[in-house]
Amino acid sequence: MNIDLKLEDVARLTEAQVLTGEDQLGRQVTQACAADLLSDVLALVQDEGVLLVTGSMAPQVLRVAEVLGLGGLLFVRGKRPNQSMCDYARDAGLPILMTDLSMFEACGVLYSEGVSGAQRKRFPRDNVR
Amino acid sequence: MSARDSLLHRRVFVLPAGNLEEAGSVSGDVRRELTAMGVEQDIIRRAGVVCFEGEMNIAMYSQGGRIILLVADDRVELLFSDRGPGIPDIELARTPGYSTAPDWAREMGFGAGMGIPNMERQSDRLEIRSRLDGGTVIRAVFKRGAE
Ligand SMILES: Nc1ncnc2c1ncn2[C@@H]1O[C@H](COP(=O)(O)OP(=O)(O)OP(=O)(O)O)[C@@H](O)[C@H]1O
Ligand SMILES: [Mg+2]
Numbered sequence: 001m002n003i004d005l006k007l008e009d010v011a012r013l014t015e016a017q018v019l020t021g022e023d024q025l026g027r028q029v030t031q032a033c034a035a036d037l038l039s040d041v042l043a044l045v046q047d048e049g050v051l052l053v054t055g056s057m058a059p060q061v062l063r064v065a066e067v068l069g070l071g072g073l074l075f076v077r078g079k080r081p082n083q084s085m086c087d088y089a090r091d092a093g094l095p096i097l098m099t100d101l102s103m104f105e106a107c108g109v110l111y112s113e114g115v116s117g118a119q120r121k122r123f124p125r126d127n128v129r
Numbered sequence: 130m131s132a133r134d135s136l137l138h139r140r141v142f143v144l145p146a147g148n149l150e151e152a153g154s155v156s157g158d159v160r161r162e163l164t165a166m167g168v169e170q171d172i173i174r175r176a177g178v179v180c181f182e183g184e185m186n187i188a189m190y191s192q193g194g195r196i197i198l199l200v201a202d203d204r205v206e207l208l209f210s211d212r213g214p215g216i217p218d219i220e221l222a223r224t225p226g227y228s229t230a231p232d233w234a235r236e237m238g239f240g241a242g243m244g245i246p247n248m249e250r251q252s253d254r255l256e257i258r259s260r261l262d263g264g265t266v267i268r269a270v271f272k273r274g275a276e
Contacts, residue, residue: 066160
């Protein structure tokens with residue numbers, strides 16, 4: 001499905017504050033992944049540019065974002081990443097949005113706009129066990 | 130690595146004990162080094178994920194260790210080794226969902242029990258060796274130019 005949804009639209013629809021990446025709000029959002037457990041994120045996301053919806057406050061969330069080439073982060077339930085996380089994200093060119101909505105509500109907004117779940121491709125050894 | 134002359138790059142990252150705040154940063158370095166060397170995009174991504182999971186496990190479960198990155202014409206390898214409790218049952222640790230992560234780690238977003246399964250799926254080969262009250266060694270191999 002082809003949708004036209006930008007990060008700035010996501011920010012508006014979820015009434016999110018933009019904490020970093022103000023200059024990248026024009027990025028298109030087509031896929032999203034919602035999880036608090038980082039290994040789940042690492043298992044689910046395969047394409048570049050996916051939006052991560054999370055309540056995880058671990059500094060590692062940004063490293064995961066880098067490793068996966070995520071398009072942006074949407075923190076839910078009013079969880080505010082600290083200053084050093086924001087500095088890191090800014091250096092890495094990662095947009096961070098923060099909404100008071102719950103994970104469920106934020107996902108509902110994205111889903112109703114036509115955003116699809118991150119598509120997991122086959123890994124080299126999916127049939128390993 | 131067998132054919133010594135094919136080795137293009139070797140880099141050692143030392144992971145001090147209990148360095149949770151910094152844990153995960155080697156995966157970024159690995160990504161950057163592989164990118165600079167012109168390694169295939171698909172391998173960069175997979176090696177980044179494997180490195181992150183291996184690094185987090187060393188940080189969470191061991192008393193420190195190191196990661197060696199090897200780049201050759203035909204492959205990329207990541208070697209993780211740590212001093213620590215070791216893994217009592219490797220088969221169990223490879224099972225998706227199995228985790229002994231403490232509560233504080235779960236609160237940080239770890240403990241899905243997906244780390245080692247992720248490492249297995251994203252690599253072309255993963256070998257785990259462990260000694261109780263000694264430590265753990267994991268070797269991940271990514272084959273280049275073979276799809
Ligand atoms: N380096 C290690 N030393 C000792 N035990 C380990 C080590 N790595 C993993 N383990 C054991 O294997 C289990 C499974 O590891 P795995 O990485 O798959 O999941 P996890 O770390 O518990 O959760 P996740 O990686 O999803 O956050 C761990 O809970 C731990 O008991
Ligand atoms: Mg783990």
